[in-house]
Amino acid sequence: MMKRRVCSHDMFAVPDSSFVLKGMGGEMYFCNLRCFCLWSVQKVEPFCRR
Numbered sequence: 625m626m627k628r629r630v631c632s633h634d635m636f637a638v639p640d641s642s643f644v645l646k647g648m649g650g651e652m653y654f655c656n657l658r659c660f661c662l663w664s665v666q667k668v669e670p671f672c673r674r
């Protein structure tokens with residue numbers, strides 16, 4: 625069964641080789657590292673912050 629994968633930041637459909645974050649209550653998918661950084665900043669996580 626294929627699970628639909630969408631970017632957690634912009635909700636775009638992401639390919640199989642996309643950036644995957646595991647943990648935090650499941651798997652999250654991102655187009656790339658940039659989407660992940662933007663998303664993590666919105667979630668106020670100390671990741672990709674300076």
Ligand SMILES: [Zn+2]
Pocket residue numbers: 631632633634635636654655656659
């Ligand atoms: Zn994205």
